[in-house]
Amino acid sequence: MKASEIETGEASMIQKSPAAGINRGMTILDVILRLVAIASTVAGAVVMATSDQQLQFFTQVAVFNVEYDDFSTLRYFVVINSLAAAYFALSIPLALMQIARSAAKQSRALLIIMDTVTLGLLMSAASAAAAILFLAHNGNNSANWNSICNQFTDFCHRASGSLIGSFIAIVILMLLIFMSTAALARS
């Protein structure tokens, strides 16, 4: 045990034990995952915010228009995804601090707590939007709500696609919380 520690100790000042090496690898993975999460939440917000479609029926001299802005749930989705992207960007410095001080328990605990709050917000936004888009696709007979995706195909495609970005960020957040918790239990 001691001999191997001395050997690896020459390479780096921080790497005092094998656990520190694992923690550093995990921190780099943590930061990469946060970068992917920024990209997916930004993509989700942008694709949703640009979802609109106009239908013109010349015979009826009427214009029908649907956009994300007509649904408060989809507006909420755009706001929360933008906030989540900002949070991921701001959390990277805190995550990077874990490399320098691999046993920084307080900052790791803070990251878990903030990640959990973001997970809750993002899950609520994505699920609410999914429920509305499910309705847009399938309609509901009992409530007499018709499917609007037959007519507004483009709008439905774009809006549904934007959910993917949000759900990727949710999976990443879960992974980040699991990794941080495991690191905290090891330390």
Place this chain on the structure above:
Amino acid sequence: MKASEIETGEASMIQKSPAAGINRGMTILDVILRLVAIASTVAGAVVMATSDQQLQFFTQVAVFNVEYDDFSTLRYFVVINSLAAAYFALSIPLALMQIARSAAKQSRALLIIMDTVTLGLLMSAASAAAAILFLAHNGNNSANWNSICNQFTDFCHRASGSLIGSFIAIVILMLLIFMSTAALARS
């Protein structure tokens, strides 16, 4: 390097310090919160599952009926709330183990991870149901979906009320995760 040996070893050392007293108090609070969460998720599931209303218009010789079962999102809500209640019940023994072995880091980390998954599921179910009920209350002009709560007042009241139970459990889960994370960072 058996984990249980280390855990019990640490426990006997730490139990003499004031930190052990705080941890034991937190564990009792943890179990009480889980009991409240069982009650609120069961209440949420039961109230939602019994939400139905029949309207008869004699002039039209027609019967209109709406129940939670007509909306797949509300069915999902009932299933997830029932599963969450079962999880809370099953997690109590694991939470109680923290009293006996106040430094049992592995089981605490396991609780955080399982609580996080439950939080995600419960948040998705409650938010999706909230989105549908928001639509039932307000309708949507662009999609030409009418509010159904003018007619089905009872149904809407019951179904919306059931959300409260679910959101209480969500707040409790957040608190539990924060408490466990703080305890893990302290130990």
